[in-house]
Amino acid sequence: MKRYESENELLAKEIFAASVDGIIIINDLGVIETINPSALAIFGYTAREVIGKNISMLMPKNHARQHDDYLSKYRTTREKSIIGKGRELEGLKKDGTIFPFRIALSEVKLKSKTIFTGFIHDISEQKQAENILLDLKEKLENKVAERTENLAQVIEETQFVNQQLQEEIVRRKDAEADMQSALKKELELGEMKSRFVAMASHEFRTPLTGILSSITLIEKYDAVHHEEKKQKQVDRIRSSVKNLTTILNDFLSFDKLQAGKIKCKAVHFDFTTYITDLIEEVSQLKKTGQEIELIKNHEVDEFFTDPLLLKNVLLNLFSNAIKYTGENKVITVISELDEKGLKVKVIDKGIGIPKDEQVHLFERFFRARNANNIQGTGLGLNIVQQYVKLMEGTINFESKEGEGSTFKVFLPFYNTQRTNTTDQ
Numbered sequence: 033m034k035r036y037e038s039e040n041e042l043l044a045k046e047i048f049a050a051s052v053d054g055i056i057i058i059n060d061l062g063v064i065e066t067i068n069p070s071a072l073a074i075f076g077y078t079a080r081e082v083i084g085k086n087i088s089m090l091m092p093k094n095h096a097r098q099h100d101d102y103l104s105k106y107r108t109t110r111e112k113s114i115i116g117k118g119r120e121l122e123g124l125k126k127d128g129t130i131f132p133f134r135i136a137l138s139e140v141k142l143k144s145k146t147i148f149t150g151f152i153h154d155i156s157e158q159k160q161a162e163n164i165l166l167d168l169k170e171k172l173e174n175k176v177a178e179r180t181e182n183l184a185q186v187i188e189e190t191q192f193v194n195q196q197l198q199e200e201i202v203r204r205k206d207a208e209a210d211m212q213s214a215l216k217k218e219l220e221l222g223e224m225k226s227r228f229v230a231m232a233s234h235e236f237r238t239p240l241t242g243i244l245s246s247i248t249l250i251e252k253y254d255a256v257h258h259e260e261k262k263q264k265q266v267d268r269i270r271s272s273v274k275n276l277t278t279i280l281n282d283f284l285s286f287d288k289l290q291a292g293k294i295k296c297k298a299v300h301f302d303f304t305t306y307i308t309d310l311i312e313e314v315s316q317l318k319k320t321g322q323e324i325e326l327i328k329n330h331e332v333d334e335f336f337t338d339p340l341l342l343k344n345v346l347l348n349l350f351s352n353a354i355k356y357t358g359e360n361k362v363i364t365v366i367s368e369l370d371e372k373g374l375k376v377k378v379i380d381k382g383i384g385i386p387k388d389e390q391v392h393l394f395e396r397f398f399r400a401r402n403a404n405n406i407q408g409t410g411l412g413l414n415i416v417q418q419y420v421k422l423m424e425g426t427i428n429f430e431s432k433e434g435e436g437s438t439f440k441v442f443l444p445f446y447n448t449q450r451t452n453t454t455d456q
């Protein structure tokens with residue numbers, strides 16, 4: 033038994049001496065009774081310097097006070113708030129360095145007294161590593177935050193660039209569409225002009241040949257005996273020149289319309305006087321025995337629109353009625369004028385328009401098959417329709433081949449507020 037005890041003691045001593053952790057034994061007054069080499073190495077003292085001294089010498093001031101408080105509280109209340117628990121504390125080395133350690137404290141009740149053993153584990157390195165980790169973590173977090181911010185900025189910049197690119201694409205598409213439509217217009221105009229040249233060279237030939245033969249005849253007639261015949265040739269020349277002028281005027285109007293240069297310039301004018309003058313002007317074109325009768329179905333005379341545009345419209349309709357109607361026929365013009373606007377009907381008993389071709393009537397260069405041997409450009413009605421539109425009106429017709437045609441124009445009092453009138 034004795035041998036067993038001394039072996040036990042030996043073992044305890046060995047453990048005490050060889051323990052890597054520091055072991056300090058104090059009494060209930062806090063006086064250090066025993067301290068192992070590891071604890072001495074941790075605190076940097078020799079056994080002689082610490083044994084018999086209060087444990088508080090190994091603690092920084094604030095901890096030392098706490099420890100004293102704790103021991104005195106323990107002595108009076110026996111309340112063991114830290115016994116048996118591991119906790120982290122700070123120690124004070126001989127050289128004044130403060131360092132962190134973990135302590136496991138236990139109370140040992142001997143026969144004569146109570147002692148406390150403290151197992152001390154220096155955690156400076158662990159703390160240091162922890163601090164390094166914390167530091168690294170903080171740095172990492174900062175880096176992540178910084179990167180996130182950079183990324184957000186890059187995303188924002190990318191979005192901005194993307195938006196600008198989108199806008200640029202839209203701009204380019206618009207520009208391309210504009211170019212395409214300009215090109216299309218240009219091509220149309222080019223095609224229209226070459227068609228006009230082809231048409232004009234054909235249409236010019238007839239009046240020019242007419243003029244030439246009339247001049248030859250006039251030269252042959254002597255002044256006294258052939259006065260009447262001479263006058264007939266002069267009239268032929270006049271009519272041919274008028275035809276040429278009409279062709280050129282049609283083309284010029286058409287060109288101006290294409291370029292958007294024609295605008296409605298409305299003024300107030302007396303419509304009755306105006307239409308009477310127009311009929312007189314167009315009467316020069318009448319064929320033998322043709323009559324133009326005007327039926328005026330209104331009391332009011334004042335109207336408001338562009339008189340130049342209207343003149344072009346009505347002259348075109350009147351001259352067509354004359355051109356496409358035979359001799360000795362009556363052409364009737366009916367006018368109605370009230371607060372809604374002006375209605376003009378031009379009724380002829382001429383060749384009419386073949387039913388199957390009527391859909392093309394307002395197309396440029398359209399000429400019905402039954403009009404082949406009558407001079408014309410096929411531009412007049414297209415211009416008429418565009419002019420009527422400029423005056424915010426409408427135009428339609430009824431026709432039966434071989435019986436005649438009726439063209440109806442309606443024009444409102446021009447509303448200057450609705451449309452912007454600028455220079456023609």
Ligand code: ADP
Nearest residue numbers: 352353356384399400403408409410411412413
């Ligand atoms: P143009 O008379 O110079 O040929 P327009 O554009 O005025 O050109 O008319 C187009 C076509 O419509 C004419 O060629 C003709 O076939 C037909 N047309 C126009 N007005 C009449 C009408 N009053 N009677 C019969 N045909 C008409």
